Amino acid sequence: MSPPKVWNMLELRALKEWLSNNSKRWLWVILALAACLGVYSRFFILELNTPALRPEPQRSISIQHRDNPTVQPSVQHQEMSKADPQTKLQRRIDVPLLTPWLAPIVWDGTFDKDILNEQFQGRNITIGLTVFAIKKYVVFLKLFLETAEKYFMVGYKVNYYVFTDRPGDVPKIPLREGRKVITLVVRNYTRWQDICMHRMEMISNFSHQHFFQEVDYLACMDVDMKFSDHLGVEILSNLFGTLHPGFYGTQPKAFTYERRPRSQAYIPKGKGDFYYAGGFFGGEVQQVYEVTKACHEAMLIDKSNNIEAVWHDESHLNKYLFLHKPTKVLSPEYLWDERLLGRPAFLRKLRYVAVPKNHAKIRNK
Numbered sequence: 001m002s003p004p005k006v007w008n009m010l011e012l013r014a015l016k017e018w019l020s021n022n023s024k025r026w027l028w029v030i031l032a033l034a035a036c037l038g039v040y041s042r043f044f045i046l047e048l049n050t051p052a053l054r055p056e057p058q059r060s061i062s063i064q065h066r067d068n069p070t071v072q073p074s075v076q077h078q079e080m081s082k083a084d085p086q087t088k089l090q091r092r093i094d095v096p097l098l099t100p101w102l103a104p105i106v107w108d109g110t111f112d113k114d115i116l117n118e119q120f121q122g123r124n125i126t127i128g129l130t131v132f133a134i135k136k137y138v139v140f141l142k143l144f145l146e147t148a149e150k151y152f153m154v155g156y157k158v159n160y161y162v163f164t165d166r167p168g169d170v171p172k173i174p175l176r177e178g179r180k181v182i183t184l185v186v187r188n189y190t191r192w193q194d195i196c197m198h199r200m201e202m203i204s205n206f207s208h209q210h211f212f213q214e215v216d217y218l219a220c221m222d223v224d225m226k227f228s229d230h231l232g233v234e235i236l237s238n239l240f241g242t243l244h245p246g247f248y249g250t251q252p253k254a255f256t257y258e259r260r261p262r263s264q265a266y267i268p269k270g271k272g273d274f275y276y277a278g279g280f281f282g283g284e285v286q287q288v289y290e291v292t293k294a295c296h297e298a299m300l301i302d303k304s305n306n307i308e309a310v311w312h313d314e315s316h317l318n319k320y321l322f323l324h325k326p327t328k329v330l331s332p333e334y335l336w337d338e339r340l341l342g343r344p345a346f347l348r349k350l351r352y353v354a355v356p357k358n359h360a361k362i363r364n365k
Ligand SMILES: CC(=O)N[C@H]1[C@@H](OP(=O)(O)OP(=O)(O)OC[C@H]2O[C@@H](n3ccc(=O)[nH]c3=O)[C@H](O)[C@@H]2O)O[C@H](CO)[C@H](O)[C@@H]1O
Pocket: 131, 132, 133, 134, 135, 136, 137, 192, 195, 196, 221, 222, 223, 224, 277, 278, 279, 280, 311, 312, 313, 314, 335, 362, 363, 364, 365
């Protein structure tokens, strides 16, 4: 026998002896190892397969803005959601749900309207909706109001404040109980841009005359639109803005903020959170008073400096919401244009949508 073999034999025997003396201890070691393996697979292997921990799917969406027809909308998207039986909600993992300052971004599947209605109905609130129909834009009022009666804040008291220079053209629409149209006669302007911009002045001016006494919240909306699905108390908050549909998913550097430092609406490249639409914002009356007053004053300063922001009131609204972060952000479900942007899969609902309009025939008329 060679020395190593002798050594092996001795070692084996010693091991055997040791094992038989310590068999109980070994059993415990094996049991402990098995338990560790079980825990590992439960928490690491199984959980990694749940959608919340899986890496986000690649989403690439690029929808170009109104005056840039050269680039076609291109939306690649993977619809992924998981039913949560506890809350009846569809958990959304395909869209952003919170801003970086932790304000909710409101999408279908992020709220249960029955729960919200239970909360709000006890509060006996009235919601005001400001809408401007100046000059030819009165033609949009009928469809706007008819569809609002179908979808906007159904079950709540609503005051529609129609600002117009043509009170005789405000259509009579059958209204649900607790809802009324209040016509406010205002002046017109020659340029459509001035009409858009002076909405800020008029809303802030009428706040003390009407809004503070008559309503709790205000929604300020474009008239060349219609409602096409539920739009309710889920939007209500201190101050809310709506993501502009043309910029959802695009990089902030591509936003059409005002980039000239001479304007009060100036936002430098590299700054900004979202691009908000001029056609739908709101909140509590005090907040809407403050935003509209601030935007109007900023526009007055611009005017005295002989500069007009690139997208008028919308540029100033974006500056205000950059400086005063909204407490809720409405997803593009709350302002969409299907003709321009199609119907990407992440849009489960279209609640407030553009009505086709012929700019040449309707603007400045
Ligand atoms: C959907 C959306 O985000 N729209 C914004 C966008 O343009 P839009 O192209 O949507 O502007 P627009 O022509 O709809 O004008 C805005 C609103 O002003 C009113 N109006 C305008 C002209 C007129 O002769 N009579 C009249 O009543 C009307 O309520 C109209 O809906 O950019 C504008 C500023 O450039 C405003 O910020 C709009 O809110």
